[in-house]
Amino acid sequence: MARLELDNVVREYRRGQQSVRALNGVSLSLSGGQLVSVLGPSGSGKSTMLHLMGALDSPSSGRVLLDGTDLGGLNDDRLADLRRRRVGFIFQFFNLLPSLTAWENVAVPRLLDGTRLADVRDEAMDLLQRVGLGERADHRPNEMSGGQMQRVAVARALIMDPVVILADEPTGNLDSRTGKELLDLLAGIAHDEAGRSVVMVTHSMEAALRSDRAVLLVDGQVAADGPPDDVVAAVVGKGTAPGAGSGTPGGGAPR
Numbered sequence: 001m002a003r004l005e006l007d008n009v010v011r012e013y014r015r016g017q018q019s020v021r022a023l024n025g026v027s028l029s030l031s032g033g034q035l036v037s038v039l040g041p042s043g044s045g046k047s048t049m050l051h052l053m054g055a056l057d058s059p060s061s062g063r064v065l066l067d068g069t070d071l072g073g074l075n076d077d078r079l080a081d082l083r084r085r086r087v088g089f090i091f092q093f094f095n096l097l098p099s100l101t102a103w104e105n106v107a108v109p110r111l112l113d114g115t116r117l118a119d120v121r122d123e124a125m126d127l128l129q130r131v132g133l134g135e136r137a138d139h140r141p142n143e144m145s146g147g148q149m150q151r152v153a154v155a156r157a158l159i160m161d162p163v164v165i166l167a168d169e170p171t172g173n174l175d176s177r178t179g180k181e182l183l184d185l186l187a188g189i190a191h192d193e194a195g196r197s198v199v200m201v202t203h204s205m206e207a208a209l210r211s212d213r214a215v216l217l218v219d220g221q222v223a224a225d226g227p228p229d230d231v232v233a234a235v236v237g238k239g240t241a242p243g244a245g246s247g248t249p250g251g252g253a254p255r
């Protein structure tokens with residue numbers, strides 16, 4: 001079963017009298033065990049798609065299915081619950097709580113259902129070991145490097161054992177070497193026995209090339225989808241370099 005499915009998804013925003021179609025008929029099926037990168041020029045709909053995948057937003061039409069559950073059929077409480085239990089989020093600027101230590105930050109998602117902080121310590125410590133930060137467990141974010149903070153964020157994303165991890169430019173604030181290490185970590189998580197789908201929005205071709213599959217969005221539509229080598233070649237060939245403003249639809253990569 002697909003971990004994530006988008007079926008002819010349209011997301012329209014109202015701007016005064018006008019409406020903007022951020023996504024215009026996107027259909028995608030993402031299986032577990034893969035790191036998928038999402039590329040596209042600024043304004044092509046990448047963040048909108050990530051928000052819909054994570055049940056942070058709803059489509060104007062079409063369906064989003066998370067691990068087989070149609071999000072359209074859920075009320076706000078069920079959506080919030082599903083978001084917390086089934087989805088892990090990783091952000092460009094880490095979004096750690098500055099007053100908490102690394103392990104306490106990792107534990108935070110577990111506290112919302114009444115679990116006591118002390119009862120999550122061992123699990124949080126195990127996850128910090130997994131991301132290579134066992135020795136930093138008692139440090140606060142301002143005592144850590146960007147790469148270390150992002151590793152804490154990865155451990156936090158894992159603590160609810162989600163089926164999907166959504167990362168919005170996870171290497172955008174890291175230097176090239178640290179970014180590569182983080183990509184290795186994300187790929188390792190995508191390829192482990194849990195069979196999660198890890199989706200990452202990125203402006204970096206280098207990051208896309210380290211993924212298993214790349215999806216190129218242009219003007220709210222899937223312009224290319226397939227092996228990263230092919231999709232990156234389509235991006236370069238068509239002048240749709242991410243961040244280059246509006247691009248040309250239609251990539252040559254296999255679907």
Ligand SMILES: Nc1ncnc2c1ncn2[C@@H]1O[C@H](COP(=O)(O)OP(=O)(O)OP(=O)(O)O)[C@@H](O)[C@H]1O
Nearest residue numbers: 013014020022040041042043044045046047048049
């Ligand atoms: N809340 C909103 N209200 C109105 N328009 C919006 C809203 N969010 C996004 N949009 C519009 O939808 C389109 C897609 O935006 P989105 O943020 O998804 O693009 P993106 O590919 O993530 O861009 P970037 O790479 O710059 O982050 C843009 O035209 C944007 O202005």
